[in-house]
Amino acid sequence: MEQWMLFLQERWFIILIAIVVLFLVIKLVKTVIKWIVVLLIIAAILYYGMNYKDQIGEFAGTIGSTITESVKEQAMKAMASEAKEAKYKLNEDGSYTVTTKNIQVDVKPNSKEAKITFLGQSFSLPMNDLIEGFIEQAKSQ
Numbered sequence: 001m002e003q004w005m006l007f008l009q010e011r012w013f014i015i016l017i018a019i020v021v022l023f024l025v026i027k028l029v030k031t032v033i034k035w036i037v038v039l040l041i042i043a044a045i046l047y048y049g050m051n052y053k054d055q056i057g058e059f060a061g062t063i064g065s066t067i068t069e070s071v072k073e074q075a076m077k078a079m080a081s082e083a084k085e086a087k088y089k090l091n092e093d094g095s096y097t098v099t100t101k102n103i104q105v106d107v108k109p110n111s112k113e114a115k116i117t118f119l120g121q122s123f124s125l126p127m128n129d130l131i132e133g134f135i136e137q138a139k140s141q
Contacts, residue, residue, distance in 0.1 A: 079131070
């Protein structure tokens with residue numbers, strides 16, 4: 001139902017055009033062909049409306065990946081700027097945690113990935129020079 005409401009809000013002009021064409025067909029054509037054309041127009045609108053959700057999903061996926069990349073980039077910038085304030089903590093299981101006021105980096109022993117929590121959002125990134133430098137800076141303090 002939500003896709004239909006969104007379809008009506010964003011593509012109302014298609015519905016309006018279809019209604020005008022339907023009235024013209026009903027007024028001008030007086031045979032069985034009239035009803036075939038009417039049914040084809042209605043079927044086309046229904047098909048387009050049902051597939052409208054797929055188009056929205058593709059658009060939302062693009063936005064989601066853009067936002068995720070932006071958050072990761074901001075986390076890397078924050079790591080670089082907050083490295084001097086970082087606190088290193090070795091956990092009992094051999095993993096370690098590095099924290100600042102905005103970032104928490106958790107790394108398991110022998111792992112090639114780091115779990116990063118930035119502004120309440122968690123994601124994993126492969127270990128790179130910036131993350132390793134951030135950790136080394138925290139160890140040395």
